[in-house]
Amino acid sequence: MTKQIRQLDRVVIRFAGDSGDGMQLTGDRFTSETAQLGNDISTLPNFPAEIRAPAGTLPGVSSFQVHFADYDILTPGDAPNVLVAMNPAALKANLADLPRGADIIVNTDEFTKRSLAKVGYQTSPLDDGSLAGYVVHPVALTSMTVGALATHEVSKKDAERSKNMFALGLLSWMYSRPYESTLRFLERKFAARPELVAANVAAFRAGWNFGETTEDFAVRYEVKPAKMQPGTYRNITGNAALSLGLVAAGVRSGLPVFLGAYPITPASDILHELSKHKRFGVLTMQAEDEIAAVGAALGASYGGSLGVTTTSGPGVALKSETISLAVALELPLVIVDVQRAGPSTGMPTKTEQADLNMALYGRHGEAPVAVIAPRSPSDCFFAALEAARIALTYRTPVILLSDNYVANGSEPWLLPDVESLPDLRVEFASEPNGEDGTTFLPYLRDPETLARPWAIPGTAGLEHRIGGLEKADKTGDISYDPANHDFMVRTRAARIETIPVPDIEVEDPDGDARVLVLGWGSTYGPIGAACRGIRQRGLSIAQAHLRHLAPMPANLGEVLRSYDRVVIPEMNLGQLAHVIRARYLVDAISYNQVRGLPFTSTELETTLEEVLKNV
């Protein structure tokens, strides 16, 4: 049967199922196939903190959304065009996000009386007409998978578990995806169990063939490759990109990277990734707690490594005292905070930007540090390099504020040329710097960077003692002198404030915008998409995005003051807006959401439109 092929410019698919159904893997594979085809992509995984929440319940639903298009896109998409629901819970949990007319592929085998009752369905939505506004495709996913594997030497349980590959096969057929990478992936994943490779491949093919033969799917779709800059690409998550950025920082500085970390969601993947790169001299230590993790990193920095610690908000709170010590010691240290919804344990697998205040101010005493935030998954690579550059050049702790949205989301990444990456080489102190030619002054600063010499143990003639007690300027001796303390506090502040950072750039293609949207971190995509939407309707709006939150770009005040209104959308209750108002006396409009999910561009667009109307 020859099927009709319809061209689309963009599609949003959401795979949803029980947390044991393998939806993250399914989404990941679909994304990889889509990347191979050359579409632009953005993804959004959404899963519960529980590893296996009770099967079939609403809290146990795990989903993966992928947005792909034949043009460059900025977000994982507001609303899915297609929902794959592996059970009633997945349908119920996601239905509200679907626009009328969307396709729903359901695994009918799971729509039993018991499963329906578990999530409060009195009647089956497949039969009671409640899905009349959608295009429902009932597919007996489980039983067809088991049937397809009847001749395979796998248990019934393993056969049933392959149903996600059946679903992937079906969707790959529907959207004409190249599947060779998935077959290769399955061979790698189950290398130790060839019977599972065969079963999963067979399930995938069964799904593909089902699409081809069944009459329920009359149309097949194509999304042409996007026009992207020439070069080699890979799809990458923020956590993976950040890890590679840290490896790159080690290579470009010539220093060993030391990672001290304690497992915490959603940062643990960075520890996992970096532990694989020992051949680069990357040393990872899973510490006994968050405090030890940062302490060990600081100890390694003292010894001449690039000390790094990775964590989430609760971990940064615990590390706070050690970060202050690093401020006093003036040693390089990179602290990665992959933000999640707080306070306390909050919602560990959901996103938020509410650690900005903690990053800027969350220490005792006057303890300024540099703070930077990546804007997208692939940008995490460059943000990590930039954090390392500042830490090494200015001998200071740097907090890198990622969040769950960029950490677990993915997008295509144009691989950079290694030689084009910044040169991060540093010089350790090697000889006395006192005027007499014999004494070493550990707090004598470079007049340009205000950095003190980095004299690592093992260097003869530079033996010295440092510590948390206030130090005298130049000599580093213990000092309680009032004037010295005042001087040192101001110097530590100036050290951060005078770090040169690039000017903020404004995107205002029409050149006549009166409203500026200012964002930071992971809101870049949704804000950008909203601004595009507004411009497509003939209105003007300007967008600027902060990468450096401390110090801030020198031209920021001027930029802010050149617009009639400044809107600051944040996934917190207005933390950046507060800083902007205090520093620049700009009456910024703070727009906030703290739902554990990224902004949708549609809602931002509506908000910005309101502002535009009132200018």
Add this chain to the structure above:
Amino acid sequence: MSEPVALKLTAKDFKSDQEVRWCPGCGDYAILAAIQQFMPELNIPRERTVFVSGIGCSSRFPYYMNTYGMHSIHGRAPAIATGLSVSRPDLSVWVVTGDGDALSIGGNHLIHALRRNVNLKILLFNNRIYGLTKGQYSPTSEVGKITKSTPAGSADAPFNPLSLALGAEASFVGRTIDSDRKHLQSVLRAAAEHQGSAFVEIYQNCNIFNDGAFDQLKDPGTRDDYLIRLEHGQPITFGTDGRFCVVHPPGGFGLEVRETSSVRPEEIVVHDATVADPAYAFALSRLPGLDLRNTPIGVFRSVDRPSYDSVVQSQLAAAKAKVTETPEQQLAGLLGSGDTWTII
């Protein structure tokens, strides 16, 4: 590394130019002098020696040593020193801590450094009181201790630092006393030679807030009957003319002190610091009573166990041994690994 050259260092080389600011009469002075005198013996260049401390009176120690040093934050010295030691196996890293620093606020880091067997020499100055904060009871103070924070007497039982270290699988555990320079140096010598964590408790007198805490162990009239001087390979006897001894009573779990005249010579335990089972050293650590009678000093335990540093470094070396490319080439390969696609 080639044959070490004799550095001909002296105690003076290890004295920094900083004025020592402990209270006059503090036991820390004696420990500092003993260590400064002892360090040249190790023949390790000053620049390769690092003292890391936490917070408290004892933690001022690094300022007075003319080596590299870091006076860090309360309780965290073992964690910071771990990062330094594991990333710089060429250094000799010493941790100086106190009973509050190591056993209260920093208890977690101490036990984990010991279980990992990080190549650190950890010196715990135990004065059984908080000195720098002016006299509150510490986690080694005896029950009922009356202090500023416990006017009715402390309600909580103390830690036995050696029992704790042994419970954490420490590979080297010793105890010595501030006022006995010769003994102190002998224990430090053994600690310095040990590969892995060496934990040394040093009884130290705080003459301001807990004066005389260890007097029975120092007073010539009592010390011989109170102190058990452990010597590897020697039967454990002590007291005037060796009138007491340590035996392993049949059917019992631990060790007990007996009159030597009441037991057969073969019943007397011969000290062996290399016993693999920490239960033996643990039993030794349980001998002292509340009145400090039967306090063993010396090396309780010294066993071979791979240090964390050596395991980590050998993993790094094994991974690096396979590398044939430059770091830049390796990086380009890593960035381009996995599923990639090219747009022309």
